[in-house]
Amino acid sequence: MPSTKNVTRGGRRRVLLGLAGAAAATATTKTWGASSGPFTIKKASLLQRKPGITHEEFAKHWAEIHAPMAIGIPGIGRYTLTIIKQTSPRKNMPTYDGLQVDGIAEQWFRSQADYEAYLSSPQTKRLRDDGATFIGRQIDFLAEEKVIIAT
Numbered sequence: 142m143p144s145t146k147n148v149t150r151g152g153r154r155r156v157l158l159g160l161a162g163a164a165a166a167t168a169t170t171k172t173w174g175a176s177s178g179p180f181t182i183k184k185a186s187l188l189q190r191k192p193g194i195t196h197e198e199f200a201k202h203w204a205e206i207h208a209p210m211a212i213g214i215p216g217i218g219r220y221t222l223t224i225i226k227q228t229s230p231r232k233n234m235p236t237y238d239g240l241q242v243d244g245i246a247e248q249w250f251r252s253q254a255d256y257e258a259y260l261s262s263p264q265t266k267r268l269r270d271d272g273a274t275f276i277g278r279q280i281d282f283l284a285e286e287k288v289i290i291a292t
Contacts, residue, residue: 179218179251180218180219180249180250180251180286181250181251181252181253182249182250182251182252182253182255182256182283183247183248183249183250183283183284183285183286184246184247184248184249184250184256184281184282184283184284185245185246185247185281185282185284186245186246186247186279186280186281186282187242187245187279187280187282188203188242188243188244188245188246188276188278188279189241189242189243189276189277189278189279190243190275190276190277191274191275191276191277192277194275194277196225196243198275199243199244199275199276200224200243200244202274202275203222203224203244203275204222204224206271207268207271207272207275208220208222210264210267210268210271211248211268213264214259214262214264214265214268215255215258215259215262215264216250216254216255216256216257216258216259216260216262217248217249217250217255217259218249218250218251218255219247219248219249220246220247220248220249221246221247222244222245222246223244223245223246223247224243224244225242225243225244225245228242249286
């Protein structure tokens with residue numbers, strides 16, 4: 142561990158202010174209501190694996206088989222997978238009893254027409270049919286995204 146014996150209070154403060162200034166110069170800060178870019182619709186889905194499937198099997202199927210099926214589906218502007226590695230409930234709040242989330246899928250659409258094209262596509266039906274093979278529970282949220290900090 143580095144020693145701070147020879148660092149004065151003023152010197153330490155200048156370093157910290159310099160680091161803060163450098164961080165501010167490299168980040169673009171948005172405020173509430175800032176544009177989320179070209180996307181107007183976001184769908185976020187909490188996913189739980191089917192009973193009898195391990196978390197690792199779920200994640201592997203989702204990333205290697207299921208997700209590539211989304212490529213080329215009409216209307217999707219962006220698609221991300223978030224594979225849960227660990228949970229940490231807050232100690233000062235009640236928890237969701239029995240809630241198990243193995244992953245969070247997020248899809249973005251540029252317009253209502255794009256979202257409707259996605260919903261009516263035969264490729265979307267194939268994606269959902271595959272999802273039924275490894276997803277046990279799912280809840281979808283259509284949401285408005287508010288970008289606070291973008292880099």
